Amino acid sequence: MRIWAIADLHLSFAAPKPMDIFGDRWRDHPQRIATAWQRLVAPEDVVLLAGDTSWAMKLPEALVDLRWIGALPGLKVLTKGNHDYWWDYARKRRAELPAGMLLVEADAVAHGDWVFCGTRGWVTPEQPTYNPATDERIYRRELGRLERALAAAQRLSEGQRRIGVLLHYPPFLPDGRPTRFAELIAAAGAAFCVYGHLHRRADWNAAVQGERDGVRYHLTACDYLNFVPSLIVDEAGHVRERSYPG
Template sequence: MRVFAIADIHLSKAFPKPMNIFGPEWDGHPEAVFEEWRKTVGEDDLVIVAGDISWAMKLPEALLDLADLALLPGTKVLLRGNHDYWWPSISRLRQVLPPRMHALQHDSLVIGNLAIAGSRGWDTPGSYNFTPEDEKIYKREVERLALSLKTIQGHDYEYLILAMHYPPYGPTGGPTGFTELIDQYQPTCVVYGHLHGADPERLPKSWNGVPLHFVSADVVRFKPQLILETPHQTHVVNVADS
């Protein structure tokens, strides 16, 4: 099984929103997302969609975008981003997800010898205009990531992917509560998005030896990025339900 990742696909079928108002790097969106996905991903592959999936404000609107994603090849693992206002309680979301689509929230997935844990993340101390409210959300997100990682304890896996929407490091590349968890659990790699217009060559490529994969859709030109290849396994266990 090949594992891919992409973030910030910003679909908006219910209320079309031209993304090229944010810059020419968005030209061709959203059709380019679907085209590159079909060219890259196979039916036996898995794709982590690391947040900012849909501009929808309500779940019924977002389901139009999720239905389009469901038609694409591969198994999908969804993570909430800061613009996913449509995301309801996780139990409600899982009741309506299309087949071969999974959502992470405070828990993890084990797929064969692969474990996937993650959380949205947030701005970290030292960020521009960081407020006391940001501090509360940041601490809550660190705890949520810790909860997700704790759920994999006692399960057999060979590879661990840590998925976030926000970058795990601080605004100058320094340590945070998220990087402390990376140091503690030593995942195989970390995937994240959220940043737009950033030069990937100027961003950290690893954290204490753990590879960091920056996969915002506009930066990777809408092509899901190959993160990992594992022996093919299809049995999926949601650890919160096991």
């Protein structure tokens, strides 16, 4: 079993929203993702999707996108992004998903030698865009969700399985300083964390990747990866140092 990751698919098959309005880089991006995914991912592999999977506002429209993903190889594990408006309560939505697709939000799932957990994350008080009036409640809620997710992962790991974390927002500041999210991940002894959300070249260049406090971080926004899933853990169980554009 190998573990792959790719985030920010921004699919919109039910109500098309062409992503090439954000640049030619996005032209025909679903087909490019599918072609690379089918070439690389085996049925026994796991693919982590760290948020912004679908533009849909409601689940019926999102299911068109989720079924498209479900037809691709591998077990899929998803966490929520800031544009996943269709995702209200994970517990309520799990039964409606295609087979072979799992949601994690403030909890964890075990598969093979691994436990996967996660939440969305949020902007933090150290960032200039942070507005206490609108962000404080969400920030505190997301911290609480990550704490519960990591606690659940530690219980499921039973000291035998390793922990992988999915966040949508990067857990570091643009200058590389860790946020409280990164501190919690390191304290839990996670092996790796995948995240997305970043879509500008300057942000990619500043993004933290590689090992920090024993955790290996991977930027997996699909446009950063040239729409090719990134290998996170190989067949031997080795965690790669970082993600590289495909």
